Amino acid sequence: MGQMDSSALLPWIRIEKRDYEQLDVLVGSTAKHRNGEVVDYLVGELVRAEIVEDGGLPGSVVGMGSRVTFRDEGTGVKRTVTLVFPSEKARHADGVSVLTPVGAALIGLSESQSIAYRGADGRTRIITVMEVWPVGARTE
Numbered sequence: 001m002g003q004m005d006s007s008a009l010l011p012w013i014r015i016e017k018r019d020y021e022q023l024d025v026l027v028g029s030t031a032k033h034r035n036g037e038v039v040d041y042l043v044g045e046l047v048r049a050e051i052v053e054d055g056g057l058p059g060s061v062v063g064m065g066s067r068v069t070f071r072d073e074g075t076g077v078k079r080t081v082t083l084v085f086p087s088e089k090a091r092h093a094d095g096v097s098v099l100t101p102v103g104a105a106l107i108g109l110s111e112s113q114s115i116a117y118r119g120a121d122g123r124t125r126i127i128t129v130m131e132v133w134p135v136g137a138r139t140e
Contacts, residue, residue, distance in 0.1 A: 069131045
């Protein structure tokens with residue numbers, strides 16, 4: 001099982017060029033040192049993503065640094081997190097690294113989209129993006 005199970009739901013995703021380039025470097029440099037399954041999943045997401053010019057990502061799409069509220073469809077639990085690079089996690093109380101299963105699943109999703117991924121416990125999870133606040137947007 002080298003690849004995380006996402007065959008159930010593979011929505012169209014978009015990633016800004018600068019985030020794509022940084023993520024590409026990140027997966028290349030961490031592939032040998034991190035959970036290979038998550039890295040493989042993130043690589044798959046990068047391969048299938050539409051790459052948009054910097055500044056061309058709609059505010060309703062999860063990019064690096066975005067705050068996002070999502071619902072776990074299995075439990076109904078909603079969480080609000082900030083999607084970050086691993087080196088930025090300490091700066092955000094609600095930071096979720098893009099190198100975690102849920103972080104890799106969130107990148108590029110739009111509001112109301114759902115995706116299936118394999119959680120840290122090995123079970124398939126489905127999450128739905130409820131709301132996105134782009135980098136620097138206030139959430140009050």
